[in-house]
Amino acid sequence: xxxxxxxxxxxxxxxxxxxxxxxxxxxxxxxxxxxxxxxxxxxxxxxxxxxxxxxxxxxxxxxxxxxxxxxxxxxxxxxxxxxxxxxxxxxxxxxxxxxxxxxxxxxxxxxxxxxxxxxxxxxxxxxxxxxxxxxxxxxxxxxxxxxxxxxxxxxxxxxxxxxxxxxxxxxxxxxxxxxxxxxxxxxxxxxxxxxxxxxxxxxxxxxxxxxxxxxxxxxxxxxxxxxxxxxxxxxxxxxxxxxxxxxxxxxxxxxxxxxxxxxxxxxxxxxxxxxxxxxxxxxxxxxxxxxxxxxxxxxxxxxxxxxxxxxxxxxxxxxxxxxxxxxxxxxxxxxxxxxxxxxxxxxxxxxxxxxxxxxxx
Amino acid sequence: xxxxxxxxxxxxxxxxxxxxxxxxxxxxxxxxxxxxxxxxxxxxxxxxxxxxxxxxxxxxxxxxxxxxxxxxxxxxxxxxxxxxxxxxxxxxxxxxxxxxxxxxxxxxxxxxxxxxxxxxxxxxxxxxxxxxxxxxxxxxxxxxxxxxxxxxxxxxxxxxxxxxxxxxxxxxxxxxxxxxxxxxxxxxxxxxxxxxxxxxxxxxxxxxxxxxxxxxxxxxxxxxxxxxxxxxxxxxxxxxxxxxxxxxxxxxxxxxxxxxxxxxxxxxxxxxxxxxxxxxxxxxxxxxxxxxxxxxxxxxxxxxxxxxxxxxxxxxxxxxxxxxxxxxxxxxxxxxxxxxxxxxxxxxxxxxxxxxxxxxx
Numbered sequence: 001x002x003x004x005x006x007x008x009x010x011x012x013x014x015x016x017x018x019x020x021x022x023x024x025x026x027x028x029x030x031x032x033x034x035x036x037x038x039x040x041x042x043x044x045x046x047x048x049x050x051x052x053x054x055x056x057x058x059x060x061x062x063x064x065x066x067x068x069x070x071x072x073x074x075x076x077x078x079x080x081x082x083x084x085x086x087x088x089x090x091x092x093x094x095x096x097x098x099x100x101x102x103x104x105x106x107x108x109x110x111x112x113x114x115x116x117x118x119x120x121x122x123x124x125x126x127x128x129x130x131x132x133x134x135x136x137x138x139x140x141x142x143x144x145x146x147x148x149x150x151x152x153x154x155x156x157x158x159x160x161x162x163x164x165x166x167x168x169x170x171x172x173x174x175x176x177x178x179x180x181x182x183x184x185x186x187x188x189x190x191x192x193x194x195x196x197x198x199x200x201x202x203x204x205x206x207x208x209x210x211x212x213x214x215x216x217x218x219x220x221x222x223x224x225x226x227x228x229x230x231x232x233x234x235x236x237x238x239x240x241x242x243x244x245x246x247x248x249x250x251x252x253x254x255x256x257x258x259x260x261x262x263x264x265x266x267x268x269x270x271x272x273x274x275x276x277x278x279x280x281x282x283x284x285x286x287x288x289x290x291x292x293x294x295x296x297x298x299x300x301x302x303x304x305x306x307x308x309x310x311x312x313x314x315x316x317x318x319x320x321x322x323x324x325x326x327x328x329x330x331x332x333x334x335x336x337x338x339x340x341x342x343x344x345x346x347x348x349x350x351x352x353x354x355x356x357x358x359x360x361x
Numbered sequence: 362x363x364x365x366x367x368x369x370x371x372x373x374x375x376x377x378x379x380x381x382x383x384x385x386x387x388x389x390x391x392x393x394x395x396x397x398x399x400x401x402x403x404x405x406x407x408x409x410x411x412x413x414x415x416x417x418x419x420x421x422x423x424x425x426x427x428x429x430x431x432x433x434x435x436x437x438x439x440x441x442x443x444x445x446x447x448x449x450x451x452x453x454x455x456x457x458x459x460x461x462x463x464x465x466x467x468x469x470x471x472x473x474x475x476x477x478x479x480x481x482x483x484x485x486x487x488x489x490x491x492x493x494x495x496x497x498x499x500x501x502x503x504x505x506x507x508x509x510x511x512x513x514x515x516x517x518x519x520x521x522x523x524x525x526x527x528x529x530x531x532x533x534x535x536x537x538x539x540x541x542x543x544x545x546x547x548x549x550x551x552x553x554x555x556x557x558x559x560x561x562x563x564x565x566x567x568x569x570x571x572x573x574x575x576x577x578x579x580x581x582x583x584x585x586x587x588x589x590x591x592x593x594x595x596x597x598x599x600x601x602x603x604x605x606x607x608x609x610x611x612x613x614x615x616x617x618x619x620x621x622x623x624x625x626x627x628x629x630x631x632x633x634x635x636x637x638x639x640x641x642x643x644x645x646x647x648x649x650x651x652x653x654x655x656x657x658x659x660x661x662x663x664x665x666x667x668x669x670x671x672x673x674x675x676x677x678x679x680x681x682x683x684x685x686x687x688x689x690x691x692x693x694x695x696x697x698x699x700x701x702x703x704x705x706x707x708x709x710x711x712x713x714x715x716x717x718x719x720x721x722x
Contacts, residue, residue: 027532031561033543034536093500097493122546132458132542135496136535139454142500143531146507150524156517163511170504171388174497175395181493182394185483200392 004068004077005344008058009051012081016045019078019148036116037137040109045088045141048104053083053210056232059349060214063341064224076217078152079162083210085145090173090205092138096131097181098265110134142170154217162216169209176201183268189295191273195237198270202243203236227339231349234332238325239356244269245321246361249309254361260305266296270324275317287311329357365429365438366705369419370412373442377406380439380509397477398498401470406449406502409465414444414571417593420710421575424702425585437578439513440523444571446506451534451566453499457492458542459626471495503531515578523577530570537562544629550656552634556598559631563604564597588700592710595693599686600717605630606682607721610670615721621666627657631685636678648672690718 004011024038057080062068066076094100095108102108107115114130122129149166150159180201183193211228220228246255247262248271262269272295279288290311294300312318336349365372385399418441423429427437455461456469463469468476475491483490510527511520541562544554572589581589607616608623609632623630633656640649651672655661673679697710 023532026529027536030533031536031540031557033540037536037539089500093496097489097496099489117546120547123548124546128458128460129542129546133539135454135458135499136539136542138496139450139500139503140532140535142503143535147524147528147531150511151528156521160517163508167508167512168387170508171384171501172391174501174504175388175392175398178398178494178497179392179394181490181497185478185485185490186481187484196392 004058004073005062005348008055011077012051012054012084013046015074015078015081016084019081019144020045023144023147037133037140040112040133041088041137041141041144044092044109044137045084047106049084049087051084053087053206054080055352056207056210056349057083057214057217059345059352060211060220060228061218062214063228063339063345063349064215064218064220065342066214066218072154072158075153076214079149079154079159079217080210080214082145082148082152083213085141085148086170086173089138089141089145090177092134092141094177096134096138097177108134109137158217158219161219162213165209165212165216169205169213172200172209173205176205184266189268189273189276191270191277194268194270194273197268198237198240199233202240203233207236207239208232224339224341227335230335231332231339234328234335235353235356238328238332238353241270241321241325241328242357242359244271245318246359248305248312249318250361259302260294260300260308263294263305263308264296264298264300268295271312271317271321274320275312275315278315278317278320279311282315284311284315287315325357329353365419365434366423366709369416372438373412373415373445374407376435376439376442377445380442380505381406384505384508398494398501401473401494402449402498402502402505405453405470405498406445408467410445410448412445414448414567415441416713417568417571417710418444418575418578420706420713421572421581421589422579423575424589424700424706424710425576425579425581426703427575427579433515433519436514437575440510440515440520440578441571441575443506443509443513444574446502446509447531447534450499450502450506451538453495453502455538457495457499458538469495470498519578519580522580523574526570526573526577530566530574533561533570534566537566545627550629550634550637552631552638555629555631555634558629559598559601560594563601564594568597568600569593585700585702588696591696592693592700592714595689595696596714596717599689599693599714602631602682602686602689603718603720605632606679609666609673610679612721620663621655621661621669624655624666624669625657625659625661629656632673632678632682635681636673636676639676639678639681640672643676645672645676648676686718690714 020042024042028035028038058076061076061080067073091103092109095103096110100108101111110130110133112130113133114126117126117129176197180197183197208229211232212225215225215228244262247267247269248260250257250259252259272291275291276288279291290307294304294308332353333350336346336353341349381403385403389396389399419437422437422441428434452464453470456464457471461469462472471491471494473491474494475487478487478490537558541558544558569590572593573586576586576589605623608628608630609621611618611620613620633652636652637649640652651668655665655669693714694711697707697714702710
């Protein structure tokens with residue numbers, strides 16, 4: 001008998017592998033041409049990712065009293081693993097929106113399909129073909145997420161209880177992505193705008209709603225769900241702030257991304273917003289200019305990234321972001337204790353919070 | 362008490378309006394910036410469309426014994442109306458994929474958001490912003506389709522019985538769209554390729570699965586569902602072949618589309634495939650060249666469209682497509698009679714079949 005608590009990532013991979021085969025086989029038979037699209041989605045989902053959302057959802061369920069030795073544990077595992085398919089849609093479409101070339105060290109889906117087209121010297125634009133394929137494969141991921149969730153084998157009343165979380169999560173992540181695109185377009189460099197994106201796109205989608213979903217699958221009381229939402233909101237923002245610091249200061253050999261890539265992509269983060277505000281308040285025009293000019297400069301050199309790092313440290317933005325991470329982690333853990341979860345969920349979520357806010361990659 | 366059978370389109374609009382408000386209000390409060398995206402989706406869904414898919418689904422339910430005066434009729438109406446949200450996703454993403462400028466006489470979603478960006482002189486490319494917004498709004502439509510279906514108020518066991526139809530429909534339309542893009546890219550001009558796209562993208566998605574869904578919601582027996590799938594498959598292809606004829610021969614004042622637009626867009630249809638094959642078999646090089654050169658020529662003039670029309674008539678392609686529409690409609694109606702549906706469903710579906718295959722717009 002599998003030990004779900006211990007082997008969670010590999011158990012999630014097992015049910016995803018199984019679902020993708022069952023969902024893919026009928027349509028491959030009906031229309032073999034669609035095979036490469038199904039393969040691309042399977043490779044994307046099974047090829048990486050930290051399984052963060054299913055993990056939070058699983059511990060939300062366990063903490064609200066879900067029993068891993070019960071008959072429904074396998075169904076819960078399938079229901080929470082479906083979050084990886086929503087994430088696949090979000091990332092594949094995000095890469096189209098940002099025109100990103102690579103993800104997890106491989107070509108993004110739209111780039112891979114453009115190359116497929118170019119190699120075969122097909123008609124029309126390879127880029128347009130790649131984009132079309134990626135839009136449709138992202139849609140497929142979203143449709144299949146619903147299928148995996150709804151057909152997880154859980155009792156209809158159990159699933160119905162989790163629908164408010166499921167519903168909110170999908171709308172919130174789309175609103176967060178739209179807000180992100182909108183904020184880039186308007187050039188809103190305020191700390192407030194950065195925090196709103198963090199609250200929707202990371203906190204709600206990655207931590208709060210998965211915990212909510214898991215707890216609701218265990219039939220949790222509203223007070224417990226409220227405490228988990230508080231925990232998840234603060235932890236999720238702290239998680240994103242750590243991510244922002246790593247995007248500028250992370251070691252490329254550990255993060256797997258070139259140093260300063262967040263700067264080149266023009267990502268609007270709280271770190272940069274504070275850097276600009278503090279530089280201005282302190283009358284440090286040089287530092288302000290170094291930071292402002294770097295954001296969105298695709299040809300930023302390594303030496304220029306170093307200058308931005310120095311400026312962000314000097315004006316005190318890094319220290320302030322570290323302080324907020326510390327503070328948010330503290331309030332998050334206080335909410336977690338208030339939730340009074342069944343062990344080992346509290347210990348495991350404390351460990352996850354620690355890893356998420358202190359990590360180096 | 363509303364008479365669902367008679368006022369079906371306006372009843373569908375009523376439940377869509379209600380759903381879009383209930384789904385939109387919470388997220389507008391959380392993030393007002395997302396408001397224009399929600400508005401765009403609402404306007405798109407409520408702004409037009411023939412409600413074809415919900416109509417087939419409704420009559421599938423009625424034909425399998427569903428009672429419009431029963432307590433569950435309102436839930437069925439909501440469940441079948443959700444098909445309009447899937448269709449919104451399909452069309453909004455299709456317009457991105459095809460870079461189409463207008464739909465139903467209005468700018469497409471990506472064009473409208475690009476204009477919104479340009480008018481405000483925001484940062485970056487208006488086109489990229491428009492495309493990002495349209496990808497996310499299409500995703501929202503797909504997520505909300507699922508919410509509307511799952512939260513229609515029908516009993517969980519009723520919904521569970523309809524999931525095979527629901528599941529197949531969403532995967533099949535995406536496979537059909539992918540096949541369409543793929544066929545354009547490979548330049549496969551065969552009649553066989555055109556028919557495969559028709560079977561998946563139109564027949565399965567527009568007629569077969571909606572009928573299947575409705576009948577399954579009424580708990581129909583497998584034999585009845587099989588007969589409806591046969592009816593829908595043949596009718597759906599006949600419907601698409603009529604559409605193909607109208608795309609070349611339709612009166613712009615009736616269809617609302619410029620004459621010959623399907624030719625300019627390079628749509629690969631059975632009509633064109635037969636035109637090319639027949640011209641070649643008959644050694645009519647002139648006709649073959651007229652047809653081949655027109656496909657995908659964005660600057661095709663009205664006089665050139667006339668030449669293509671004449672060529673398609675002369676080689677016999679038009680007569681053959683008309684013959685197939687006739688034949689498919691005949692086999693479709695035979696399958697419908699085999700289904701032995703409860704009246705007035707048989708009469709209404711016969712009427713729909715007649716309208717779909719003889720229509721002028």
